[in-house]
Amino acid sequence: MKAITLDRTQDSKLLLTDLQSRALLPGEVRVQIKAAALNHRDEWCRKGLYPNIQDGIVLGSDGAGIVAEIGEGVDDEWLQKEVIINPALNWGENQKVQSASFEILGMPRNGTLAESVVVPVDRLHDKPTHMTWEEAAALPLAGLTAFRALSYQGDIQQGENILVTGFGGGVAQFAVQFGLALGAKVSTSSSSPEKLEKAKSLGVDYTFDYKDDNWILKALEITSGFDVIIDSAVGDTLNHLTQVVKPGGKIIFYGATLGNPSKLEARRIFWNQIKIIGTTMGSDLDFENMLSLVCEKKIHPIIDHVFKFEEAEKAFDRMRDGKQMGKIVLVP
Incomplete structure (x- = not known):
């Protein structure tokens, strides 16, 4: 089968190659991939910035396809079903946090950027x-991350003001759409006028250019502050967010692309009783609830561009350069 693997001997760090499909173990299925999508973790693997990376592993966490083969003990009803794959493995029984054995499809086990992928049958869900x-x-990893941030960590309520920073990436677009579907008043930020226009077309209340020195004052004037902020940048922008979150509000972050803050304005945090919460991926329950919302509200992921497997380097470079508006998809 054709597959896109990590290969650090290549200039691109990627190799489109032919791999032998392995035999199924009990409880496993083989899914013929119809489409797969990129996440930032795939680019981090290419850069060598993800833990325990190995050359030769098929990248990709997101995928949808048709069940082509089932292993021992798997119900025959799965055969030929159209499915999406939950890429979170071994979350465990604690809804509060993942287990020590938690892992994500696509590193260190083979992922979805291949003509087929082998996964445990309990990772499958009917394709919407x-x-x-x-x-x-495009839905699984980013959708799950956004849903847990909003519903479990944020516990957002109808009518609350929320801010989603960095609109344009996969998680941010889902956070905006899910927030609107849950009845929140949603605002977003970006430095791209085109991305902010797209956000307005989805129904957000207000948009802010975070490179505008006055965006904090404008946000406070318009909204009087946010109940919940969803962020993936952190760095020194954390101190900006503590200025626009309401007293008693929550700042929830699922990434730290700008690294750690060089300083922390702790007095504002404790005096205003601001809650700063980390989040990542989500439990099996989160995934099921996310799917229910998506199907009930008929939410459509924003697709930036669809590439063939042979164009993998272009797809990865587009993510690396931050040019995408929505999810980057690859097809065999």
């Missing part, structure tokens, strides 16, 4: 019928 293959492939 209102979605194309490309849309279904």
Whole structure:
């Protein structure tokens, strides 16, 4: 089968190669991939910035396809089903936090950027019928991350003001759409006028250019502050967010692309009783609840661009350069 693997001997660090499919173990299925999608963790693997990376591993966490083969003990009803894959493995029984054995499909085990992928049958869910293959492939990792941030960590309520920073990436676009679907008043930020226009077309209340020195004052004037902020940048922007979150509000971050803050304005945090919460991926329950919301509200992921497997380097470079508006999808 064709597969895109990590290969640090290549200039691109990627290799489109032919791999031998392994035999199924009990409880496993083979899914013929119709579409797969990139996440930032794939680019981090390419850069060598992800733990325990290994050359020769098939990258990719997101995928949708048709069950082509089932292993011993798997119900026959799964055969030929159209499915999406939950890429979170071994979350465990604690809804509060993942177990020590938690891992994500695509490193260190083979992922979805291949003509087929082997996964435990309990990772499968019916493909939402209102979605194309490309849309279904775009949903799992980013959708799950956004949903847990909003619903479990944020516990957002109808009518609350929320801010989603960095609109344009996969998680941020889902956080905006899920927030609107849950009845929140959603605002977002970006330095791209085009991305902010796209956000307005989805129904957000307010947009802010975070490179505008006055965006904090404007946000406070318009909204009087946010109940919940969803962020992936952190760095020194954390101190900006503590200025626009309401007393008693929550700042929830699922990434730290700008690294650690060089300083922390602790007095504002404790005096205003601000809650700063980390989050990542989500439990099996989060995934099921996310799917229910997506199907009930007929939410469609935003697709930036669809590439062939042979164009993998272009797809990865587009993510690296931050040019995407929505999810980058690859098809065999």
